[in-house]
Amino acid sequence: MSVIAVIGAQWGDEGKGKVVDLLARRVDMVVRYQGGNNAGHTLVVDGEKTVLHLVPSGVLHTGRICVISAGVVIDPNGLMRELDALSKGGIETAGRIFVSSRAQLVLPTHKRLDQAREELRGAKKIGTTGRGIGPAYEDVVKRSGIRCYEVLDEDRFIERVRVHVAEVNQFLESHELRVMDAEVLLEEIMPACRRMAHLVIDTGAYLRHSYARGEQILCEGAQGTMLDVIHGTYPFVTSSRVGVGGLLSGTGLNHKAIRRVICVAKAYTTRVGSGPFPTELNCEVGEGLRERGDEFGATTGRPRRCGWLDLVVVRYACQLNGADSLNLTKLDILSGMGKLQVCVGYTLDGLEVEGISVDPEIYARVEPIYEELQGWEDDVSVCASFHELPQAARDYIAFIERFTGVSVEYIGVGPGRDQMIVRS
Ligand code: IMP
Numbered sequence: 232m233s234v235i236a237v238i239g240a241q242w243g244d245e246g247k248g249k250v251v252d253l254l255a256r257r258v259d260m261v262v263r264y265q266g267g268n269n270a271g272h273t274l275v276v277d278g279e280k281t282v283l284h285l286v287p288s289g290v291l292h293t294g295r296i297c298v299i300s301a302g303v304v305i306d307p308n309g310l311m312r313e314l315d316a317l318s319k320g321g322i323e324t325a326g327r328i329f330v331s332s333r334a335q336l337v338l339p340t341h342k343r344l345d346q347a348r349e350e351l352r353g354a355k356k357i358g359t360t361g362r363g364i365g366p367a368y369e370d371v372v373k374r375s376g377i378r379c380y381e382v383l384d385e386d387r388f389i390e391r392v393r394v395h396v397a398e399v400n401q402f403l404e405s406h407e408l409r410v411m412d413a414e415v416l417l418e419e420i421m422p423a424c425r426r427m428a429h430l431v432i433d434t435g436a437y438l439r440h441s442y443a444r445g446e447q448i449l450c451e452g453a454q455g456t457m458l459d460v461i462h463g464t465y466p467f468v469t470s471s472r473v474g475v476g477g478l479l480s481g482t483g484l485n486h487k488a489i490r491r492v493i494c495v496a497k498a499y500t501t502r503v504g505s506g507p508f509p510t511e512l513n514c515e516v517g518e519g520l521r522e523r524g525d526e527f528g529a530t531t532g533r534p535r536r537c538g539w540l541d542l543v544v545v546r547y548a549c550q551l552n553g554a555d556s557l558n559l560t561k562l563d564i565l566s567g568m569g570k571l572q573v574c575v576g577y578t579l580d581g582l583e584v585e586g587i588s589v590d591p592e593i594y595a596r597v598e599p600i601y602e603e604l605q606g607w608e609d610d611v612s613v614c615a616s617f618h619e620l621p622q623a624a625r626d627y628i629a630f631i632e633r634f635t636g637v638s639v640e641y642i643g644v645g646p647g648r649d650q651m652i653v654r655s
Contacts (some may be wrong), residue, residue, distance in 0.1 A: 233490030234448045236478050237558075239455030240494040240548035242464075242502040244528070244535060246560035247495045248272030251288040251451045254493075256265055258447035258578075260296035261289025262438065264481030266453035267304040267337055267367065267472035267651025268287050269312075269360040271646065275646045282529050285310050287451050289486025290317060290324060297324070299436045302471065303479020304317035305379060307423035329562050330427060332380035333483075335629075338392070339416050340399040348409055350653065356503025357413040357467055360530050368460075369471035372585035379431050382424040392417055423637035442488050450478050452501040456459060456494075456548035464591055467506025475552045493640070494554040496545045498562045498627075501529050503533040507595035510574045513542040541574040546635045547587055556655075559631065560643035563612040563650075569629065575634060576600040604630060614643035 235254060252274055255261050268284035274280075276291060285305065289295040300307060314324050343365030348365070349356045361364060370376030375377060381388045396413035405412050440449060452473055457463045459473040469574065471477060477485055496608045499520055502508045511517065517537040526535035550555070565571060576596035577584050588594040607621035614620050620642075622627075628639045642652040 232490045234442065234450055234484060236450045236452065236475060236489060236492045237453040238474055238492060238494050238548070238552050238554075239555070240496040240545045240552075240554070241455045241500055241541075242508070243454040244501055244503065245272075245455055245495040245497050246643055247452065248274050248283070248288045249560070249643060249648070249651060250493060250558045251449060252291060252493060252648060253641075253653075254449050255289035255292045255295055258289070258449040259350060259452055260298055260441060260446065261287035261449045262298040262300050262482055263303050264285050264450055265302040265473060265477040266389060266469060267362060267364045268306050268309040269362045269364045269469060269530060271453075271454035272453075273286065273529045274648070276648050277574075278279075281317075283537045284313060285330065286313050286317065286324070289449065289451075290322060290328070290593055295327065297328045298434050298438065299328070299330045300438070300482045302477055303331070303334050303472075304337045304364060304371075305330060305334050305336040305427075306362065307382075307420055307427045309362075310497070311423040312425055318625035328430055329434055330379055330430040330431050331436065332378065332431050333433075333435065334379045335367055335371050335376040336379060336382075336489055337367040338377070338395070339362045339363075339419060340396055340411060340607070341370075342526035344402065346398060347403065347406065347482070351406065356505060356565075358506075360396070360528075362530070363407060365470040368455045374556045383431060387424075389417060392420075394567065396564060399623070401470060421581055438482055438484055442484060448484070448488070450482060452478070456551055457544060462551055465589075466505045466585075466596060467591060474548075475598075491555045492552050493556055493558055494545070494549050494637070495558045495560060496540075496548070496631075497560050497567050498523070498540060500544070501526050501540045502542050505533070507578060508538060508590055509594070509597050509599045510541045510572075511536050512538045516568075519568070520564060524561055531593070537602065539572045539574055539599070540631075542631065543576060543587065545631070549635050550635045550647040554635075554637045557631070557635065557637050557641050558643065559628060562627075562642055563610070563644045565606065565627075567606070568610055569606050571604045571606045572601040574599040574605055575602050581642055602630070612650060614644055614652065617652055619651070627630050630651050
């Protein structure tokens with residue numbers, strides 16, 4: 232009778248998909264609550280790589296119900312492409328994927344606006360995924376967005392899309408950009424919208440009933456806390472509420488339902504796109520992490536910026552989300568690196584500063600205060616229990632626990648589904 236939440240504790244790409252996949256074995260349903268197909272969750276099962284963008288990672292478990300709830304923005308073509316790819320891979324999704332009637336659509340107009348806005352920002356660009364996520368959420372708060380239930384009444388939906396395209400064209404024209412043709416756009420989206428119509432339900436009511444019936448619900452966060460539109464490194468963030476607040480508003484479940492929050496942090500730090508990143512390593516150590524960790528975006532293929540573990544960031548995320556435990560991922564990537572640095576504070580102009588500055592210009596100028604920890608040479612990817620880990624790796628984990636005040640319950644030691652040490 233409970234909800235478990237899995238939430239990223241850094242700038243996304245922490246490797247949340249694997250713990251979701253592991254926990255999905257024990258739950259009735261897996262729910263996405265925010266973001267859109269800007270996310271990319273990579274899972275490796277029997278050596279087969281599957282990248283999911285919108286569909287919850289629980290889909291790989293036969294019989295699990297997968298819910299894309301109200302807080303998500305949905306690109307119908309993207310969703311159908313994903314379902315087709317799953318079906319091609321032998322994964323049956325019929326009857327177990329539901330889409331919220333309240334979720335808003337991401338249309339080709341939003342992608343176009345996303346790309347146009349980035350060009351207009353010039354040097355101040357955010358480095359978005361270009362998937363139209365920001366403009367779709369803008370429509371949510373502008374109260375002009377098109378919601379999934381609207382695809383159920385095709386004539387009305389088509390009219391709504393025509394009006395929406397005309398509005399977008401006003402913006403494009405005012406910036407002397409090529410306008411969009413509503414009829415071409417409709418041709419592009421209608422087949423997917425018609426297919427999606429069969430999946431649309433009131434997921435809020437469905438989830439509340441499931442909770443009341445005592446079913447186990449796993450909520451899967453996308454991106455990471457530092458990309459949260461309110462609490463992240465604004466404006467270099469995504470446009471959704473990534474943390475536990477987004478879970479409540481996104482699913483329509485209430486706070487009493489949450490039993491456990493697991494925050495996921497990589498054993499080092501990565502970030503895609505622009506914005507401050509105090510522990511970034513613009514040197515061969517950072518390049519080494521990128522190569523060994525295969526740090527290239529699952530959605531855009533962009534190289535990720537890499538740096539040392541920033542515990543100020545992880546502690547902030549744990550506090551914001553009320554973490555009960557941590558999943559430390561990719562510990563194996565740190566093997567053989569020699570001494571390891573871990574950020575435990577910042578200085579600004581030589582003076583120690585508290586926490587994470589709200590001002591991105593100031594946060595971009597802070598210098599990390601590092602604690603140097605012993606590294607380890609042994610390959611930890613073969614370790615199946617905590618006690619098999621080298622002493623230095625265990626000390627690294629103990630240091631994280633002391634600093635954050637949160638226990639590390641899951642330790643990822645390789646990409647495979649079972650390369651995860653569970654300590655409880
Ligand atoms: P948007 O979400 O496409 O608007 O991009 C806004 C910022 O969030 C950019 O810096 C993206 O690189 C970042 N971002 C969005 N989705 C992800 C993700 O799944 N992982 C990591 N970064 C992401």
